[in-house]
Amino acid sequence: MRMKLQELVRMNVWNMKAYSSARDEFKGEASVFLDANENPLNDKYNRYPDPLQWALKEKISKIKNIEPGKIFLGNGSDEPIDLVIRIFCEPRIDNIVAIDPTYGMYRVCADVNDVEYRKVLLDDNFGLDAQKLLEKTDENTKLVFLCSPNNPTGNLLNRREIEKVLHAFRGIVAIDEAYIDFAQEETWLDSLDKYSNLIVLQTFSKAWGLAAVRLGMAFASAEIIGLFNRIKYPYNVNILTQNCVNGELDKPELRKQWIQTLLKGRDYLTDELAKLPFVERIYPTDSNFILVKVTDANGLYRKLADKGVIVRNRNTVSLCAGCLRITVGADDENRMLIETLQAMCISEK
Numbered sequence: 001m002r003m004k005l006q007e008l009v010r011m012n013v014w015n016m017k018a019y020s021s022a023r024d025e026f027k028g029e030a031s032v033f034l035d036a037n038e039n040p041l042n043d044k045y046n047r048y049p050d051p052l053q054w055a056l057k058e059k060i061s062k063i064k065n066i067e068p069g070k071i072f073l074g075n076g077s078d079e080p081i082d083l084v085i086r087i088f089c090e091p092r093i094d095n096i097v098a099i100d101p102t103y104g105m106y107r108v109c110a111d112v113n114d115v116e117y118r119k120v121l122l123d124d125n126f127g128l129d130a131q132k133l134l135e136k137t138d139e140n141t142k143l144v145f146l147c148s149p150n151n152p153t154g155n156l157l158n159r160r161e162i163e164k165v166l167h168a169f170r171g172i173v174a175i176d177e178a179y180i181d182f183a184q185e186e187t188w189l190d191s192l193d194k195y196s197n198l199i200v201l202q203t204f205s206k207a208w209g210l211a212a213v214r215l216g217m218a219f220a221s222a223e224i225i226g227l228f229n230r231i232k233y234p235y236n237v238n239i240l241t242q243n244c245v246n247g248e249l250d251k252p253e254l255r256k257q258w259i260q261t262l263l264k265g266r267d268y269l270t271d272e273l274a275k276l277p278f279v280e281r282i283y284p285t286d287s288n289f290i291l292v293k294v295t296d297a298n299g300l301y302r303k304l305a306d307k308g309v310i311v312r313n314r315n316t317v318s319l320c321a322g323c324l325r326i327t328v329g330a331d332d333e334n335r336m337l338i339e340t341l342q343a344m345c346i347s348e349k
């Protein structure tokens with residue numbers, strides 16, 4: 001049986017009131033604003049931004065087909081990852097269960113908040129076993145993190161297994177879909193109404209090409225989003241970010257083109273990497289990166305770095321011994337990588 005939201009939320013969060021800003025207390029049109037101690041003389045940036053970013057949420061709402069009240073926007077996905085832990089997990093009492101290997105920020109945020117973090121090893125093909133994950137949970141497990149497509153492995157997690165977790169787990173399930181735009185499968189957004197314990201995380205940092213702008217999204221029931229809004233910093237998304245993303249959202253065609261280009265680049269890299277003698281295995285990917293097992297990951301990483309080509313060495317990560325994670329770059333960058341690797345083969349002969 002799923003727990004009631006009140007039973008899942010930390011008592012202090014459930015009972016507290018959000019900070020009420022000047023912008024919260026008066027909304028609407030007026031000719032003189034003397035309520036927020038702002039400086040009236042610097043015209044463009046002197047006013048506090050909308051604390052709940054409604055204009056932006058309206059636009060995102062249309063694209064994602066999710067009501068604005070079920071959307072939270074934060075300083076990257078990293079903000080909602082931290083907030084979800086602070087809403088649901090009592091330090092030193094509650095725990096989090098997550099897949100292993102996966103994105104490092106879940107662990108970091110759990111550590112910062114002094115919340116136990118339990119890892120469940122994926123299988124040899126980086127697949128999720130729902131039963132095994134559920135066995136790691138207990139009455140103090142408030143939160144499960146799933147990342148699909150997963151980082152650093154690149155693959156989507158099996159839908160049926162995720163569904164089993166959503167059905168059987170009594171607490172909150174956060175599915176991180178940072179790479180969903182590169183995958184063939186559907187997002188979990190359409191299941192929000194079906195599962196009141198589901199939180200879907202997405203970001204503008206990857207397919208949208210806006211990593212520098214820092215905007216992440218969380219989608220969940222209006223009740224859960226209300227809790228995010230209760231504990232967030234009042235003006236967590238600045239006006240530069242709000243305006244920039246607002247403009248970028250008007251270019252959906254460009255983004256589609258980018259994704260097509262990157263998927264082609266991914267195919268090119270996959271084909272060319274497969275021909276190299278020191279490449280032992282190329283893992284299937286649903287993302288804009290490829291996990292590759294090579295004969296000497298540390299050595300290859302260093303040799304590439306010496307040539308000015310930087311990839312991510314994942315050699316010490318669970319199940320990823322010998323692996324490098326390679327982001328799909330622009331066409332000329334991909335070619336540079338492959339040519340550099342090919343030159344290494346020749347020089348070794």
Ligand SMILES: *Cc1c(COP(=O)(O)O)cnc(C)c1O
Binds near residue numbers: 078151176202216
């Ligand atoms: C890159 C990435 C993010 C994005 O984080 P932002 O803070 O939005 O830039 C989130 N989750 C995963 C798994 C990622 O790989």
